[in-house]
Amino acid sequence: MKTFFTRTASALVFVAVMLGGILWNPFTFFLLFFLVNFFALQEYFKLIRQIDTDFANTSGLHRYGVSIASCAIMLAFTGSNFILGDINAGFIGWWLAIIFLMVLPLGEILFSKDFSLKNIGYSALGLLYVTIPFSMLVNIRLNAIDIHYTADQVGTAPGWLIPLLLIIFIWINDTMAYIVGSLIGRTPFAPAISPKKTIEGTLGGMILAVAAAGVYGHFWGSSYLALQHWLVLAGIAAVFGTIGDLIESKLKRMAGVKDSGNIMPGHGGFLDRFDSMLLAAPFAWIYVQSFML
Template structure:
């Protein structure tokens, strides 16, 4: 009972923070995902240290330099949105990202006791796995979406499309897919789905969650959401969230299994760490960004 209460309180607090950051304004959205990136990167590095002890030997320059580089990339993607008439946050970010990413290998060569290209590869992979997708989420929020009343596959935005809509829909569809997969799997799940990575997942639950998430998106988009975004896009985004979100969940489960840990962190009581909460988003976000750029923007 105590565990249930802890999970419930944590979940409510988590949802309130997420909704506040996403819906308040552009700056709150950026700050929210900036913090998610900061903590998720640290959890990724911790997992890598458990997987390969050699990564524990990196120099302080490497350890903190790659974290600063990740934060700088998040700043860089904001371009000129924050900064007024002076130097923008994005320009500062580009300079910092260039300096740290360029000098990181050099500093590692000079300061590390045991220089290894492998450790640099782990760090760059962390930026690709964690920072790049979260940066694309910020870009989806700040992107100046077109406004059109002409129906069609490329131009079916009705009225004004708020920047938070697509990032919010992606997160909601991932949540629906996860929830429905859990419910369907609990009721009729029999066939294991990747038992070596995630023993509790079943094929029935996974497929059921995907179908229900896409169906829910299509029904809501057709009857109520078409005024903001043409309903086929609702289904397409739900499809991306379901398929690639599931892949992201399996990927993080594989990393945790290699590291020999149950959760990536303990910052959210009863729910694990940031990677545990956003693993699906890390893989789904790049594909959603590509879809938006090709078919909506």
């Protein structure tokens, strides 16, 4: 019972912080995911150190350099939305990212006990796996989106809408996959990675997430997005969110741990909470850039 109340309380706090950060204003959205990115990246590094102990031998310059580069990349994706003095924060971010990404291999060569391209690869993969997706999500939020409903009908969607929809669709997919899998799941989906996932549950979650998006989009959401956008975004969240969940599960299994961290009592770490978003966000960004602007 105590565990149930702990999980419920931490979940309510999590939802309140997320909604506040997403909806309040563009800066709170950036700040929220700036912090999520920083801590998720540290959890990724922790997993890699447990998978390959050689990564623990990287120099302090390497570790701090890649963390600063990560923060700079996040800043770079804000573009001209935030101004520091007479210079936009995006410009500062790009230059800091370039400088520290150049320093990263130099620090590995000069200060590590044993120079290893493998360790540089682990860090670069962390930036690609964690930082770039969150940066793309921030980029979507900070830019008003002109939605082309038809060839001659254009509307504007609020910046927070698509990130919030991705989170909602991922939640619907996960919840429905669990329910369907519990009721009729028989065939293991990826037993070596996530033994509890079933093909029936996975497909059921995806279908119901897209169906829910289609129903809402048709009856109530057409003033925000055209129906096809509701369907495609739900499909991206369901399909790539599921793959993202499996990737993080694989990393944890390789590291021999149950959770990536313990920031949320009963819910694990930042990577555990946002693993699905790490793969869904880039594909949503590509879709937005290609078909919604």
